[in-house]
Amino acid sequence: MDKNKFRNLFKRYLAGTLDEHERQELDVYMSLLDESDFSEAVDELVELEENRDFEKERVFQGILNRMDKKDESTTASSPHSRKMRLVQFGKVAAVLLVSGLLGLVAYQIFDVRQHMDEVISMQPAVSTGEIELPQEDALITLADGKQMSLDEIKEDTIYYKGLAITRLDDGTIVMKQDREAHFFRADEKHHFVTPKGVSLRLMLPDASIVYLNSNSSMQIYAAFGKKQRQVALSGEAFFEVAHNKELPFVVHAKNTEVSVLGTKFNVSAYNEDRQVETTLLSGSVEVGADQNRLRIKPGQQAVVHSSNTIQLRKNVDMGxxxxxxxxxxxxxxVSIRTIMADLAKWYPIEGVEFKAGSSDQFTGSIKRSKKLKDVLESIEQVSDLRFDIQEGRVIVMK
Structure with a gap:
């Protein structure tokens, strides 16, 4: 099977530009398709076409029409073969919903025709309630307790006890310090906090860049960059560490210690997660937990479990x-439970109640600037799930 040819045909099919011969060729490819090939095609489509408005109903009807043609071409003398083809197609059946939310795909293992009928006939059932993103900004608490929000850091530089804090045009917060100043004790820490719905780009005194994700916090010692470069992380952050062979950069996150000299890597260590994940983009890092140590390469991920064991994952999807x-x-x-756990790290969801489960596996991309209600409605469009928002809680049902 020519996978590149299939991807091109599939992309053109969704754009509505296939001629009859190409439609027949796509039908042949679909009959030979497995789920991994389809998933890769959808991922590529989302990245390349994320700003394109697809016509949902045309996509739905096109899939149904293709199934009709398959039914007509199957003889009555081979019911077993017909059923097997339907099941095989069902394993990679997809409904794409873009409508401003990029793309979302739900995979299900049952008869495609039945699933398509359910999807087309159903109406969004998200309640009129909404969970709004907070209006708070990132907060900086200096080692002596002085607090400032990013709103206070506009165009001017704030000078305070040997520190110079500036906000650049792109929103980056730059912190510089007078190496000769001694206003803070070496063991005191500056604290950076991002509430839900807010992320922060920060340049540390050593010129390292830190992207702090929503609902996260990071502490750096007041003596950072002088005799050590150590930070403590809760939540998630991406680090672009400035090289300094004399002072290793060390991230402490729960039961994990990540040591580097200069590199780019991501650490996810939310309190609600059972493990700490360190993913390397470039360079080299050493991940430690108790007496265990593991050095990883670009594209690899070290997963530290609560037992301090370290698991190596290779060929991680950096996207x-x-x-x-x-x-x-x-x-x-991924499952709906995984999706809701990720959404709860960005939106101020007070809790999620599952009154119904689902075997659906979802693939897609959604902008974080979207309202939670819109995100949940997009999931409803491609599954048999329903959502109700009540007093800050999300109820998942059917």
Whole structure:
């Protein structure tokens, strides 16, 4: 099977530019398709066509029409073969919903025709309630207790006890310090906090860049960059560490210690998660937990469990890991529980109640700037799930 040819045909099919011969060729490819090939095609489509408005109903009807043609071409003398083809197609059946939310795909293992009928006939059932993103900004608490929000840091530089704090045009907060100043004790810490719905780009005194994700916090010692470069992280952050072979850069996150000299990597260590994930983009890092140590290479991920064991994952999808840094939720073959856990890290959801489960596996990208209500409605469009928002809680049902 020519996968590149299939991807091109599939992309053109959704754009409505296939001629009859190409439609027949696509039908042949679809009959030979497996789920991994389809998932890759959808991922590529989302990235290339994320700003394009697809016509949802035309896509739905096109899939149904293709199934009709398949039914007509199957003889009555081969019911078993017909059923097998339907099941095979059902394993990779997809409904794409863009409508401003990029793309979302739900995979289900049952008869495609039945699923398509349900999707087309259903109406969004998200309640009129909404969970709004907070209006808070990131907060900086200096080692002596002085607090300032990003709103206070406009065009002017704030000078305070040997520190110079500036906000650049792109929103980056730059912190510089007088190396000769001694207003703070070496063991005191400056504290950076991002509430839900807010992320922060920060330049540390050593010129390292930190992207702090929503609902996260990071502490740096007042003596950072002088005799050590150590930070403590809760939540998630992406680090672009300035090289300094004399002073290793160390991230402490729960039971994990990540040591580097200069590199780019992501650390996810939310309190509600059972593990700490360190993913390397470039360079080299050493991940430690108790007496265990593991050095990882670019494209690899070290997962530290609560037992201090370290698991190595190879060939990690960096696009998924770093989607938050670029302003997106990105999912690939994940359950609704995984999606709701990720949404709860961005939106101020007070709790999620599952009154119904689902075997659906979702793939797609959604902008984090969207309202929660819109995100949940997009999930309803491609599954049999319904959502109700009540007093800050999300109820998942059917």
């Amino acid at each position: 998924n890991v770093l989607a938050w840094r670029d302003g997106y939720f990105r999912f690939k073959d």
